[in-house]
Amino acid sequence: MHKDLDTLIITPEEMGRIDRAAAASGLSGYGLMERAGQAVAAAALRRFPGALRFAVLCGPGNNGGDGYVAARALQEAGAAVAVHALGDPGSLKGDAATAFKAFDGTVAPLAAYGPRPGDVVIDALFGAGLSRDLPEEAVRIIEAVRDSVLPVLAVDLPSGIDGRTGAVRGDAFAAAATVTFMCRKPGHLLLPGRTLCGEVEVFDIGIPARILAGHAGHMRVNTPAVWRIALPVETGATHKYVRGHLAVFSGPATATGAARLSASAGLRAGAGLVTVLSPPEALAANAAHLTAVMLKPVGGPDDLAVLLDDERLKTFVLGPGFGDFGKARTYVREIAGRGRRLVLDADGISAFRDEPDALFRLFAGGEPRLVLTPHDGEFARLFPDLAEDAGLSKIERAQKAAARSHAAVILKGADTVIAAPDGRALVNANAPPWLATAGSGDVLAGIAGAHLAQGMPAFEAAASAVWRHGEAGRAAGEGMTAEDLVGALRGFDRTG
Ligand SMILES: NC(=O)C1=CN([C@@H]2O[C@H](COP(=O)(O)OP(=O)(O)OC[C@H]3O[C@@H](n4cnc5c(N)ncnc54)[C@H](O)[C@@H]3O)[C@@H](O)[C@H]2O)[C@@H](O)CC1
Numbered sequence: 184m185h186k187d188l189d190t191l192i193i194t195p196e197e198m199g200r201i202d203r204a205a206a207a208s209g210l211s212g213y214g215l216m217e218r219a220g221q222a223v224a225a226a227a228l229r230r231f232p233g234a235l236r237f238a239v240l241c242g243p244g245n246n247g248g249d250g251y252v253a254a255r256a257l258q259e260a261g262a263a264v265a266v267h268a269l270g271d272p273g274s275l276k277g278d279a280a281t282a283f284k285a286f287d288g289t290v291a292p293l294a295a296y297g298p299r300p301g302d303v304v305i306d307a308l309f310g311a312g313l314s315r316d317l318p319e320e321a322v323r324i325i326e327a328v329r330d331s332v333l334p335v336l337a338v339d340l341p342s343g344i345d346g347r348t349g350a351v352r353g354d355a356f357a358a359a360a361t362v363t364f365m366c367r368k369p370g371h372l373l374l375p376g377r378t379l380c381g382e383v384e385v386f387d388i389g390i391p392a393r394i395l396a397g398h399a400g401h402m403r404v405n406t407p408a409v410w411r412i413a414l415p416v417e418t419g420a421t422h423k424y425v426r427g428h429l430a431v432f433s434g435p436a437t438a439t440g441a442a443r444l445s446a447s448a449g450l451r452a453g454a455g456l457v458t459v460l461s462p463p464e465a466l467a468a469n470a471a472h473l474t475a476v477m478l479k480p481v482g483g484p485d486d487l488a489v490l491l492d493d494e495r496l497k498t499f500v501l502g503p504g505f506g507d508f509g510k511a512r513t514y515v516r517e518i519a520g521r522g523r524r525l526v527l528d529a530d531g532i533s534a535f536r537d538e539p540d541a542l543f544r545l546f547a548g549g550e551p552r553l554v555l556t557p558h559d560g561e562f563a564r565l566f567p568d569l570a571e572d573a574g575l576s577k578i579e580r581a582q583k584a585a586a587r588s589h590a591a592v593i594l595k596g597a598d599t600v601i602a603a604p605d606g607r608a609l610v611n612a613n614a615p616p617w618l619a620t621a622g623s624g625d626v627l628a629g630i631a632g633a634h635l636a637q638g639m640p641a642f643e644a645a646a647s648a649v650w651r652h653g654e655a656g657r658a659a660g661e662g663m664t665a666e667d668l669v670g671a672l673r674g675f676d677r678t679g
């Protein structure tokens with residue numbers, strides 16, 4: 184597949200446009216369906232050599248059409264096949280009707296399907312076209328298949344998953360594997376859809392790259408290919424100030440660990456110098472634990488103002504363990520007013536819960552200088568209307584938040600989304616579940632700060648930080664702590 188296209192994420196709506204453009208360019212729609220169905224049959228035979236029978240469940244649209252092609256191919260390969268249809272297959276239209284007619288075998292009603300040990304279910308009920316909650320009849324079969332613990336191979340998407348949002352519409356199959364076509368859809372990457380898809384195979388059914396690219400939006404999977412070009416250039420002439428000076432605000436004496444995690448991650452992630460800015464009463468606690476990271480007292484806005492006279496100090500992380508919301512707002516105003524770049528995390532985000540627009544005004548216009556790193560709870564504090572809008576996907580929520588705040592937004596979770604004010608969005612897919620550990624978010628904020636300090640644009644700095652955080656989590660392995668995560672941070676592979 185074309186190198187740029189394998190990271191592309193396409194919404195069902197875009198896929199529909201691509202489909203029509205492919206037809207308009209003279210490509211046979213039935214040809215595409217034939218290749219799709221053949222790919223499903225091949226995957227079924229390869230993945231389930233021990234199957235006694237393939238139960239192919241076909242729906243009322245083109246997803247069902249793929250099912251009829253797969254059933255024919257499986258039968259031709261000598262496998263036992265039982266085909267069950269939702270609704271009257273005689274009323275199928277277009278390519279799906281052609282696929283149904285080409286299948287030479289009995290088609291029983293969906294309700295007549297009785298799961299048998301040895302069955303492998305091929306789910307071709309609904310794919311990209313699911314537009315409302317599943318009908319009762321489909322829900323009953325999903326329950327029966329779940330109860331009999333049969334493996335499911337899903338065509339395009341497990342039926343019940345909304346391809347645009349990853350949400351479950353009524354109920355959904357939990358597939359062992361999913362075969363999709365050309366590109367992944369948001370529903371393959373966003374939770375809970377991601378977990379219900381099992382392993383996802385993307386099969387190229389021959390839609391030309393130019394048609395895909397011409398109708399695709401700005402959503403991709405977060406991989407180095409997306410941001411490698413924005414990585415800081417390492418030359419022999421590099422010295423520590425060229426690699427940037429990052430400053431991380433510490434909380435009070437009882438809560439200094441979070442800032443130190445951010446700071447050590449920042450140093451490890453490539454900032455030339457890192458300084459922890461500490462309230463005077465927490466200096467001793469910080470000093471006892473810092474070596475390569477420097478330490479400076481900052482007791483209030485006047486101290487910060489003096490510090491900002493040093494033009495080399497361009498980048499800040501504020502939030503981890505910070506505690507004092509009033510002071511957080513004052514510091515953020517000063518940092519923004521003096522044109523600096525900021526990663527705002529944790530308490531730094533919560534500090535603006537009563538006046539999010541005041542924060543957005545501080546960073547409005549120009550090249551984005553703010554990276555926001557909320558988890559869902561913090562997101563709801565700054566963007567309550569977007570958090571409540573159940574119709575939005577996580578990608579759409581992050582995109583709208585980024586546009587409103589003029590920030591690169593990292594909306595965290597197992598399916599972290601990174602969005603830019605200009606509409607670009609990435610879904611991260613390399614994070615292991617054990618990243619959900621105390622202090623993990625502090626480490627992420629520090630990496631993002633280091634990337635900003637090295638001069639990367641905010642969106643690329645954020646996206647590459649999320650990816651590196653995931654890679655470090657994998658390298659550190661299950662059972663890791665946030666300290667291990669810092670130790671596992673690696674440099675970038677600049678090739679490829
Ligand atoms: N996009 C492409 O280029 C290709 C798409 N193909 C297949 O086509 C599928 C999309 O086909 P369709 O757009 O026909 O969509 P689907 O087959 O997913 O379902 C749409 C049909 O179901 C109805 N429907 C939607 N939600 C329903 C609900 N909750 N209860 C009852 N009925 C409901 C719709 O009115 C429509 O008739 C893909 O998932 C894929 O499997 C393949 O044939 C290959 C080519």
Ligand SMILES: Nc1ncnc2c1ncn2[C@@H]1O[C@H](COP(=O)(O)OP(=O)(O)O)[C@@H](O)[C@H]1O
Binds near residue numbers: 618622626
């Ligand atoms: N199930 C999960 N799988 C992978 N990554 C996760 C999962 N849950 C959380 N994460 C990641 O772990 C980090 C947790 O950050 P955060 O919620 O701020 O926690 P903390 O405040 O404890 O550091 C985020 O980067 C988030 O994306």
Ligand SMILES: [K+]
Binds near residue numbers: 310339
């Ligand atoms: K399906």
